[in-house]
Amino acid sequence: MIKAIVFDLDNTLVDFMAMKRQAIGAAIHAMIDAGLKLTREEVQLRIDKIYKDKGIEFQNVFDQLLYDEFQKVDYKILSAGVIAYRRAREAALVPYPHVYKTLMELVKMGLKLGVVSDAPAKEAWLRLSYLNFHHNFDHVVTFEDTGIRKPDPAPFVKILSLLNVKPHEALMIGDWAERDMVGAAKVGMKTVFARYGDTFGTVETNADYEVNDISELIDIVMNENKIRI
């Protein structure tokens, strides 16, 4: 009997990589407009390198870019980039199709909902708030809550404990096979691979289920719980 669904956040509930691409693209455009004397491609390469070095959650990517290039920060260019990034993010940070509808459906079916994200607490929660998700989930576990990332069992054990369900009573859905699927299976949860996400890692997922749309969760739960319409 499935009593809870645990979701990965980025690229499972929200298309994080698409948002990043759009927001960075808008920022590059605006910085060149504000006077940055580099081509779009040159800026993109430098930004990709900074994210590669410092991680995708690094918050001062434009400061770093300008400092590396000119040994000082031009605030006119920086601000143009930051504002364009913020505006594009506001527009681009949206859930995948059928996410809101599916979450509501699962709540109506009496299921508890959780999130397990490897993102830092502040960034994860800001994204949840942007999406008005912060009332939809019973519990959220971010990196700071356990200090260790998936596929380590700790974040999975933590969310199961908060949701007060046994491992076999919970489904884990995520887009990263080696982290979300492997980690959840290890603690005894059922697994659903989000094929529609920005899928990382191997194609071989060993998941119990694979979905191309998040709404397929409804049928999976009905099947698991032998609910007949």
Place this chain on the structure above:
Amino acid sequence: MIKAIVFDLDNTLVDFMAMKRQAIGAAIHAMIDAGLKLTREEVQLRIDKIYKDKGIEFQNVFDQLLYDEFQKVDYKILSAGVIAYRRAREAALVPYPHVYKTLMELVKMGLKLGVVSDAPAKEAWLRLSYLNFHHNFDHVVTFEDTGIRKPDPAPFVKILSLLNVKPHEALMIGDWAERDMVGAAKVGMKTVFARYGDTFGTVETNADYEVNDISELIDIVMNENKIRI
């Protein structure tokens, strides 16, 4: 012959205090919605006190509020506040009536335009970018450019030098008599008091002119330069 106009930023070009009130109001609402167990009035008093202690440009006011109250930061509440603040700011950060039109008119008349703000460089430039002002002004002087605030002559001398005009060839418009008017007059600039702003200090301004709408600048320049239509 007036060749340049120098503008104060906050409460002269943009109604900064109204924006702050609206954004903070929205954030308080959202934090209570996200679970903060205080009344609106209690939160407002605590926020007012933090701004009083740390200055109106302090960026971590909600973190500080939550930490003071609970000795830890609840990210669900914090994020709800930050997102509501950002969205309200985006909507509320608008120039006073006739600002865009007046700036364009002054440019067409061949005048150079500058900004002198006591705000930190990053915050001032972010506000200028929000307003799409960053291409309208020939030069901007913020706190970091001189390290000293109005009414000290340094920021006024700096902007006059950047605009390449003599003091008597420039008009200074601002809402803070003791800073904008006194400082500009001291270096020999003509002064215009923005009566429509969130006027600080004495009512006695000793300014050369007073305006209730920024578009009155056009007539002032025409009068100074003896332009007859």
